[in-house]
Amino acid sequence: MSYVSKRLAHAAQMWGRDVDEFVKSAVNSFGNNMFIMGLYYRRPNRAWPRWLREQLSPGGRGFEPAQLMPFRNLHFKDWGIVGSVYGINEAIVDPSMLFVTRRNVAFEVWIHDGSRLYTPGSHGSFRQYLERPGYPIIINEWDLDSVKVVARSTVASRSSVDVLVVDLELSGLPGNYTVYLATRPYNADHFVEVSNVMIERDGWFMVINNELALTTDREPTQFGSYNVEVDASEDAVLGRLNGSLQVTDELGWAHAALGFNAVINEGKWRLRIKAPIDPLRNTPHNRYLVKSIADSDIQSSLRDWDTINDREFSVLIGGSAIGDIVRQSIAHLTMLWDGGKITPGPLIYHLFWVRDGSYMATALTMANLQDMGRAVVEEILRRVDPSGYFKAVDFEVKEYDANGQVLWAVGKYVQLTGDYELLRRWYPVIRRGIEWLEANREFAGDESVRGLLPPSWSAEDTGPMDHHYWDDMWAIAGLRELGKVLREIGHEDSQWVERLRDEYVDALINSINVVRSRLGIDYIVPAPERVADSAMTRVIAVAWPTMALPLDNPLVRRTLEVTEQLYGFGDGVVNVHQWGTYGSYLTMNLAHSWALLGDRSRVGRYLNWAVSHTTPTYGWAEGLSIITGGGGQGDVPHGWAAAEFIMLIRNLIINDFLGSPTLLRGMPIELLRRGLTARNIPTIYGLVKEVSSIIKGNELMINYEGPGHRVENKYEVLIDTPLRPMSISCSDCEYEVLSNGMVRVLHSGKFSLRVLGD
Template sequence: MSVEEKQIGFAGRVKSMIVEAAIERVTKKFGIQKSAVRNMKSFIKLLGMDGSAGDTPREFLALIADMWSGFLLTPFAQQQMQGWVLPYWLAQQSLPSSQSFIPNGHSFLECNITHRNWTGVGLSGFPNEAVVDPRGLVTPWPFAPSVDVWVRVGDQVACPSETDGVKQELEGGIPVVRTTFEAFGLECVITTFVSPLAGIPVTLTSATVSNPGADAVRASLVVSVRPYNPESICAINELSYDAGARTFTANGNVFVYLGQKPSAIMLSDFEHGDVAQQLRDSARERLSEGTTSVAEPIGLSTGAAIFDLDLSGGESVKICFACPLSAETHPPFNRMLPERDSGNIVEKALEEQHANWAELISKGMSINVPDETYQKAFDVNKAFLLLLFDGRSITPGVSTYHMMWFRDAAYLIPALERIGHADMACDILRTYPEKQAADGFFCSQSGEWDSNGQAMYTLINHYRMTGDSSFLKDMYPSLMRGAGWIKETRQLNLPTDDPRRGLLPSGISAEHFGMIDVYYWDDLWTICGLREVAFAARELGFKSDAIFADEIADEMWRALEASWAAVEKRLGRKVLPTAPGRDIDSGSIGVISAIYPLNLMTPQEERMANTLREIIDRCFYRDTFYHGIAHCGLNAYLSLHIAQCLLKSRDRYAFTIFESLMSMATPTYTFPEAINPLTGGGAFGDGHHGWAVCEFINFLRNVMLMEEGDRLAILKLSKPEWFAPGNIIEVKNAATFFGEVSYSVNCANLAATFNLPGSFERPPAAIELNVPFEITSCKVDGRSVKVEPHARSLEVPPDARKVVVKLAR
């Protein structure tokens, strides 16, 4: 009898026999072939839905229902929407001449897998964001319908999703999105952002139509309610317009409030087609004039508010609208945005948001690097990271992934701390004990056994960054319960030669390694978390607790080494696959967590060096990591994990990876979870991926300065052109394990002068300085020090203030 059969037990085998008998009766009754049954059994087994291989996270059901219901509706609805104005992504996937074309064929699911890009707009500390797609489509909350803006001249309608040459950018590098398109000689600029009105945050959009010519033009601006979003078709079964309140209501939710009274309102149902078709063809049959509500069982309702404009030469007209940031909310828009002053209110709100974001961004860590690509990446992602802070949570996305994972937070929260917002990090971390089960399991999703190690790592990292002992004392009981859960959860009932013995059970883990399995990622995070708990226990004087946590960590490390030895015997080489039964594939990206961020191994260790080399050789395309499992596409955040490992070795390929990624950024500097290698657009996950946001911050921060044990390394990697005469490289107010650090480098023709802090809250043992040239001589605070031949780095004491290095250019 196999181990799995023993684990299932007698009751499980009886249950299996009953299920098999029921399946046989059904298949005979409906004539279903045995091949179909075998396929379904294999599918269920792969997903772990048979209950034999761990838990599938039940918490995803709501997310899956939202997503897949839309994916199921989309191909069937789209085929009936010939001549409709579609969202940009679906228009491209439906166009045979487009490289984004996706034939429906036998597939009963369709979603955005070619241009899955959007930009979040919102407020730091507020839990909801809206998104703007690359053509200006506004979706006010996840999986909601959307609002589009068009320009009409005569029977011609210009829609951004159908228009070439659309431009999009961030205003001032903050979450304010400006989309510009040309329409029959006119220009339309759509600006979308979030601002509190009367204390209630709402999405605000202004659409400005300008006539740059000399002759007057009669045109219309159209604000249209659309039954789709950047993910899929989204049913609108009930759509109505209240003229007195100037409000569209969709599916019972207040959806769009118009800042001005429109010239006309149009509603349409599936039978009468898209309102865009009616605007383009005045002879087309439509609902009777004055119709203010539509009940549409198929869900393809559309609406339009039409604002007629007479534009003299050089004249501009601005129309505004607002949307709530969640369903089932009813802001008093008529008081917040009265018609007589709506334009001025929106303009003032925009000015206030520019000022508020500028003030927020000015706090904490800043860098000055003479390279626009690197500078922009840091500045914009700093703003986006602050956007992702929701008050008591931080999420790895603004839409699809607008929920909390301990895993993503283990990267996001340290990034918040590194840019100087430990207060925000603390607000989130104080909620962690509330998310812990009575048995000690930190549960954001069931079956994800990595979460305990990640929660413990993140909690103690906060202490390392701040030195806040009262916080550590408050969290300590929760930390010890977490360690206890790990002790009870390890698989110790397996045979001694089983490579899974002593490790955590099978589970879905990080979701991008494959089907349910025993994943080394879970164990690496767990070991690091235990060692951090042991550190915390020693800091607080609990020696027996430290011994307890260290012993479990040591036992698990020995179990890992035994498992890796079995892998070596099976594969015939020293490498680290993602699970005991696998070979190197893209899922092996998980084991490099042992280098970054966990510091359990170095890039030079044989097994890890071999693994890194094989991942790059097998899984890199266009100098970025291509993931072929689940999250299929070029992955920005996982590419930067490899770059972090290379950074530790001063391997300049880390910069190649970073620069390749930046060449794929959207015009608003956002990244999806996975990039489609053919279209360059998003292929998977949240179109504004929060984990990617924080990894750009983490990578650039570590380039500028990073902790290496008890040492501080400055400019671990840099580019020769940064050291051009007259350039200044600067870091201000960077939070580290040693306290807040600021430094600058003044570059001259044959020298560079490092201006260092000279004192620290918690001094490092030494400071490592790095330059991209050989150092010929060095003076530390006026005293000459020895330099090794051909050295490009040197160590100076922590009290050094001025270091002048002569360079061999």
């Protein structure tokens, strides 16, 4: 490509991209932004998404100069999702009354009071919340002072098709109103291209690109179809639509609207909207299917959710939302679980990543949903290529953390379930992944890279193609966890796997020491080619989750300290060079790392940040805007973030990664003073039925029911008490205070303990 500069070509190489695709992506993105900018300047009074107005208005919370291209959602990714237990897709429900059923299928509600048109992008205030955590029911309230709109969104399933059901209520001052449902050429994240829309009069369906978009339980009194020349809102402001049944727009701005007469006397005016979440062609059979969705289908879907909530890991902490966030995080993972394939997001991340999938599979298993965790692990194992490399994602990119993550997920699944027969069945595929790790190391070059994995794009936000330590840390973690389960069954490969792990550890330590000497530092940088940068928010994985180096190695603590000194801001950690936002799961990873080291104060600080930065429906975007505190990067609810929160809370209650099951390691004292109860906790020692704990005054009380580490005919459990024991009383157990201050308990399956502190 002769018109491509040398710098651009080199940039593509640094980032591991094909030059042609790199240029194509950049040009098309720029062209789309300039198109939206020009259209906005010419038609500012149209119905635009609220996130765009907030980013372009000088008084908006997310104001960005237009030259910085704020033409996708940069600061307001706070939406919730609804979906079924067994479905493939999810519907997005934005706090500002935008409903998205597929990437290019979205609709808004507008209100005309006879003299003025109200659109969510420009008018009113909003409130969004869950009807009940753990269930796919979201309530939206839109307050326009004289009138209020309430939408209850949930999901129904019939014939393996998921349908978004929105029950709309209009209340307020008596009068005659018009309620408009308008499809939009944008979703909650970005603008889209819609080439064709039509109004199907058989059942009054709105149809986008020959797929059913929505229908209602009332017949409209107005309808219209529009292109880029005239927006439906420009007619709706006059109280009437153009009556056109179909339009095609080569610029991708095709949209349509339905209008309904709404009379408010003493009661409320209601409308039910049914919008297929799964793509359905416009056929008589499919129209009948959607029309026939009834309350019984909604109830059937909710009963599926009952079965999840009845058996999952749960926690209750007095006066805290943490328990509800855990429950909803499990619900988010369940919605993002597509029968094995699992995606870290419902919209732009509705793809499969080995990295996110490994976290999410392990969290599902730890949440007592082992069947779902197993299905994800089996999907991961299917992604091995002929060389033994596990393809990291659904597009071509080099991410060499994948193989280690696969082995880690397999190892944790087998440890938590004890299913060694499944390990034997999986092992031929697993062995190919181990062989790949053995063969694909650097055997030449600078001393700082020898024995490491080759340069890769790694975890995407770590920067250019370098020898990222993140990849090697995951290789160590995967080989270690797999080695444990192979040793348990006396497998002949266990020593080979453990020897390979040791070689990776030696290579990592050697490289770190060479780089430390070269740079004169006492911490770990992201890669031998780098100095300290915000990819250090990944290097904290040396503690959690990889534990690639012993936790008592001074480098581990010092690396955590330097990371928070350089990239900690307002009790979150910031990825500077790639996202320019807080990292949701990065901050939780740091909290988890400090928990392993027993620093309750730091854990409490970062945990409070995570809790205070959830969306109204208890999720997180991948990155959170420093300007608004809302979602600013990636998708939401992000599956990795949900998984990390589940594992963090579980491990604060009982941690089985540390040799013996350890209660309350890193648990903030303020949470213990509130009192906590957790149930249905799978561990590598078996299912713990219940743990409860509270601090009253200077007394810690613990009740425990479940197994522990087997010691002869007893179970061993360690308690990391935040109080210095002065006296201890124990029912149904024996105890001793260890030199490190922990209390060692031997019991027969159930005990109660009281620790009186000084």
